[in-house]
Amino acid sequence: MDYLLPSFASLPDFRINRKKLYDLAEIVFISICGVICGCHDCVSIKSWSDDNVVWLRQYLVLTN
Numbered sequence: 001m002d003y004l005l006p007s008f009a010s011l012p013d014f015r016i017n018r019k020k021l022y023d024l025a026e027i028v029f030i031s032i033c034g035v036i037c038g039c040h041d042c043v044s045i046k047s048w049s050d051d052n053v054v055w056l057r058q059y060l061v062l063t064n
Helices: 004-008 024-036 042-051
Strands: none
Touching: 004 024, 024 042
16 A cells, blocks of 8 residues: 555645645545445545544544
8 A cells, every 4th residue: 555655646736725635645545445445426435534544544644
């Protein structure tokens, strides 16, 4: 898993700087993991990430 995050670091982030609460690489990582685990939309990915936050913190900082 450690090799995935550096791959996402080069993605262009077009969000407005003052509105960025979450790191884009972390969002992509969580989204991919959620989809692999069977999530089909943003709501289910959010629910999955809330349920698995302890596991996600092994790989992500999750400051917010």
